[in-house]
Structure formats: structure tokens, C-alpha cells
Amino acid sequence: MATITDRFKGLGVDNAPGQHSSKEDVEQQISDALIGDPLEGRTVDFSHGDVDAFPPPPGSFEHFEAGVEEGSTQAYTEYRGRKTLRDDLADSLGRFTGTTVDPNRELILTPGTQGALFLAISSLVATGDRVAIVDPDYFANRKLVEFFGASPVSVSLHFEDAAKVPELDLKTLEDVFASGVKTFLFSNPNNPTGVVYRLAQLEEVARLARQYDVTVIVDQLYSRQIFAGVEYHHLRAQPEMMTNTITIMGPSKTESLSGYRLGVAFGPEHLVARMEKVQAITTLRAGGYSQAVFRSWFQEEAGWLEQRISDHQAIRDELVGVLTRGDSSFTVRPTEGGSYIYPELPSLSISIDLFVHLLRRQAGVIVTPGSEFTVHPTRRVRLNFSQDRSAAINAVKRMVELVERYKV
């Protein structure tokens, strides 16, 4: 039987985005490893996007304001979210995914996509279960599974060779499903690699899920930000997958609305019903007034989304250029969707974790260590490049320069 100590063994927040308070023992290691002078430049926090560099769509705040003015009816919504908003969102999400979404039965509004992920896992996973997750993938996936006393089972995503098509290890996925695993959780585009799953792969995921009666939770947080030349496909739109797919999305990233804490999950009626029951004892509902901001989602003015995508693609191209130019010792796959790059650093004389601390101290560059995303040893770090363009370029140049000091 799992004890309370068990629950917290795998839960850490020290390396998570926004959590950067250094511990004393790390301070000593940093001092011991210091080489050279600090690299001057504007501090860039690549652990999350910068909503000052990429502000929300015009009008989003005004929707919030109108919600406050409306008062009680917007403050106290049904736990699954206000009906009029669900009606509009179900329509948008149905069209976006090429399916239909029932606003009354298949959709719940949540406090951020993190809230949606938590509720989805809580609706499916019990003590002793095993859950298939991708390696690498969003760092909270593993923690969520373990929080419910279940065990994650890794399925590898092969992305390292940028010259090859990225590939989920479908042979292992089938073995895992055949062994009795009933839940599969993954992000598409993949966090942290920026990989977008190919249609043939999603078709096979769907076929296996149907064959082995597996419910799939797909985190599509970045599915509106797909770069030129990449095709995006929704798992929900695969044959018969509406009955065993929970899709998670939200306006926190591309739309820069993270400060409002908004997300959605849509999927089978009985699972949405469970999610609402858990929401009733965790946060009651997504913030009432914040829900009103959903009125701006999928309603951006013409060209807004296209501009946002091309702006990010331009930054991606510049950063990939800095990381791969000339005698660079980095390897990196260009992002296909979303705002992350996940470069591999060369061999260093110090640990990657210590380098990440030094990078922050000596160069004002905050990145997330790859160890948050994979159980395997890695020299990768994740950067969210939704940043001021020139600040981001200069920061990555400083990272390259600092790497030179510690290269073996």
C-alpha cells in the first residue's frame, strides 16, 4: 500500500519552469566550477514563453473585464464551465479537429492545460495501474502517473537524427498495450522536441488503441502553432477514436493567455463526467471571470495566428542557425510545431545540471535541463523560444560561448 512518503518520492519542483531558487550546496559547486568572467546581456528565461514579447490577441482582457461586470453569472458557472462558452468552444474545437464535440457531454473547461491533464489522468488511472508515456515528453506526465500510485512505462520517440523522420517506437507500444496497459498519454507536438507525429504513425496508434481497448490522452497544447511544410493530424479524427481519446488544449502558449489559467479537455461523456467530479473537489471550476476570456479563442482577427506562427518560425530559424553554424558542437532538430527547441550539448567537464546553474549565473540564460523529460542520461536542454527575438539570439550565443569554456 502506498504511503504518503511514497507519493512525494517522485514529485520535485526544483528544476521546473519558474522555480529557480538555488540551494546552498549548489552555490558551492557553482563557485568551484566558475571559469572566466560573466557574459553580459539581457537575461532570458527560456523555461517559459515571454508574454511581453508576444502579447495576447487584442480584446482578450476586455472579455475578462466584461465577465467581471456581468458578476454572479460569470463568477459561479457549472463546474465543467459556463454553458454558453462551451457551446461556442465545442463548435470551434469540432471544426479545428475535423470532428464534432458535444458541448453538454464531451467538453470541460479547466484551470490551464495542467488542470486538464490532471483531471484526465484522475479519471482513468488507479493505484497499481501501468500507463504508457513517451520518452521524452512533458515532465509532469510521469509525475501525474506516479501521483495516482501507478507506474509509467516508457515508449521511445526517436528524434535525435534530424535527417530522419521522427518515429515513435510502435513495436514497443504494441508490446506495452498487449501486456495490459489501458492508458496512453503523449503530447503532439511533442514537448520538448517539437516533433509533430506523422499521419502513418497516428493511424497506427489509433489502430493499436482500438485493438487493445486503450484510452489515449493527447496533449495538443501547441497544435495551433505548426510551422511551414508540416502537416498536423488530430488523433480524435481517426476512425472510431472519439470514444477513446481525450484531447487537451488551451490558450496558454501560442495565444499567450497563461496568466488567465485556461485549458479544455474533450472526449467521451463518461470520462468528462468523472473529470467534472474531480474538478468539484480540486478547484471547483476554471476561474469564473477567466472563462470569459475563452470568447477570444479561435476568434482572433484575420492573419493574427499566421503572423504569430511566422514570427516564431523566424526565431526558430535564427536559433537553429546559431546552434549549428560552422564548427558548432551542438546537435538540434528544427522544431516542427510549438515553441521549444531541445539541443544536445557537447560533452562537458561538468554535469549538465551544474552547467544549467552556471549558465544562469554567468550568462543570464535560464533553460530547463533535459533530465526533466527523459529517464535516460541526456546532455540536452529545452528552450522555449517564444521570446524577444534579438534577446533570444544573443542569449543563445552566450550559451554557445559558455559551452566552449567547459567542452572536453
Next chain:
Amino acid sequence: MATITDRFKGLGVDNAPGQHSSKEDVEQQISDALIGDPLEGRTVDFSHGDVDAFPPPPGSFEHFEAGVEEGSTQAYTEYRGRKTLRDDLADSLGRFTGTTVDPNRELILTPGTQGALFLAISSLVATGDRVAIVDPDYFANRKLVEFFGASPVSVSLHFEDAAKVPELDLKTLEDVFASGVKTFLFSNPNNPTGVVYRLAQLEEVARLARQYDVTVIVDQLYSRQIFAGVEYHHLRAQPEMMTNTITIMGPSKTESLSGYRLGVAFGPEHLVARMEKVQAITTLRAGGYSQAVFRSWFQEEAGWLEQRISDHQAIRDELVGVLTRGDSSFTVRPTEGGSYIYPELPSLSISIDLFVHLLRRQAGVIVTPGSEFTVHPTRRVRLNFSQDRSAAINAVKRMVELVERYKV
């Protein structure tokens, strides 16, 4: 081992505030039981307060607006909440409770007090544990305990006889603690009865908690709204209780800020650290911009809180008057703190649950059935009287009139 079906056995939302969509089978029962014409009048939803009748303190929205304008630094705070806000709040909460609160170690900002309750329970309760809760008390307490695979153990609060001092059954509490229960959860003022615990009782709760090494979670959501002649005491201020008390508060009720989803928990460092780890996988943080609204909490202009308390006390007095006048067959204890009254209806020819449905249909009066708060049979209903005064009085008069139709 608990299955996923076990998890959802005890979780229901149908009678919860804001969840009033009638099921088809109930419709038939309502039709069969109808007596007389509808009672006309403005609909009043007593399941929660009306923020239109009691708006938030001036300036709260402007703090939100300033947070949005500040951008990234307010959108992406530490998971436990922004440091500058924690500094100010720790000071206010320390003075309010007659203790000190360490802003860095002992305080976490949460999405509503519901979020704080969930995190507190998650930091203490594991599968197979038993947890002491009061009967009656907030309906989510029991569900939270069961969600984590633990069992609630009831300790009675005797409140029924309004002529007597309310009394927690301390003999049972000691027996429960002696039997190995390590967590005790209760609200003060009590939800739904409006009882405020007497000092002698809190002293004994503290003594027993120390003796049996029990951690106490005390939900003080309504502790700023204490009516004339009632003394309020903070459990945290009892000797040596700062090391084994988690105190939960928030500005959703008296301050009418529920639409922003804000709460706080303060208590021992190691438990706050656990709560932050769970917050990292549930909602990441209390909404970033919403956190800025905490700047208005405990900073209301002179006289604002006193006016709010006396306004509510006046409504309480009127409603108690309507319920107990002349030949009334209701019994009710006048609220000592908070905005709830919990009257007992006379014996009716139909079930209380059906009466609650009829009351809504025939009289436009929405109340929460007492069965949400106790495991014992009850003819009580809960009303949140933070409402427009004359609308509330008229609605309670309609309730009295409808009761007359069904009295046996």
C-alpha cells in the same frame, strides 16, 4: 486495492452549488407531487452568495488589470505564488491569527480555498488512512478523504438546540485520535451551521492534537465575518499548534472575490513544500493575474469590513425572524459566523430532496439539501444569505409557504 470505479463511487456533483440540471426521473416525481400554483417572486440561488448584491471591495479589479499590464512577471509566478504577494499576505495573516507566518516557507497561494483544501489533504492522506471529520461539515471534506482512498471518521458537532452552547463531541474525538487517526479536518466557522467554536473547545482540540500527534486542517474561510457578541479564536494561535496546523482561508466569500479563484494555506514548512509539489501537477499555480488581486485583501478601506458584517447580520436577523415567527414549524440556530443558515424543516409528506426540487420549480428558491453535509438522515437545508436583502426575505417567505403545503 482501490479501482478507478471505487474512486468515483462517492463523488457526486448533482446537488452541489451551481449544479442544478434536473434529471428526467426527477421531473416525473416533481409533476406527481405538485400542489397548488407557483409562488411568484424573484429567483434566489441560496446555494452560493450573490456578488452582485455584495460586490468586491473597491480596487480589486484594478489590481487584476495592473497584473495583466505587468505581464510576464505576474503571469509566471513561483508555483507557491509570487514572492512579493506572499510577503504582504504573510504579514496580514500573521497579525490576523495572532501568530507569525514565514512568507517563504509556510504559505502557499492556491486556486480558491477548494484548491487549498485539496492540496492540504493530498499532503497528508494516503490510501487506507482514516481521517477525522466533523458531522455536519462542508460537503467536499468527505469526498476529498475518499478520493485519496482513505476513510472518513465522523465526530459529531451538537448544534441542534439553539438554546445551548454548540459542542463538538470531544470524547469521540479523543477515542478517534487514540485509535490511530493522524489527520483532523474541520471548518470554523462551521459550514453549514454557522457555529463558531468556543475557546475551551479549541483548547481541547489542540491538547488532543498535541497528545496524539495529529495534524489539523482548519478551514477558516469565513473567519473574517463574525457577528456581534461572538469571539473568534484561531487554532494556529494555541500553544505549539503552529507545527501541526494547516490554516485555510480565502477572499471568495465575505470579500466576494470567488470569480478570481483565490485561496491560501499556511502551516508547517514540510507540508507547504508537499502542497507546492502537488500544485505543480494540478494547476501549476493560482492564476497569475488573479494573484495580483490579493493586494486588496486585508487592505480594505476603513469601515468596509465592519459594514459588510453588519449588513449580513441584518439579513440573518430577518431570515431567522421569518423562520421562527409565531406558529413556525422550523427550528434554526442563528448564525455566529459566515453567511449560512441551516434550518430544519418540519416533517413533510415528501422527501427533502424532492422538496428541494419542488422549491426550485414552484418558488424559484434554490437551496442545498442537508444530506450533502451529514451522513445522518436530516430535514435541514442550507441557505447562503449573502443575497439581496428583500429578495432573500421574500424567497424565504415562499419557502415557508411551500412547506405549509407539504407538512404532515
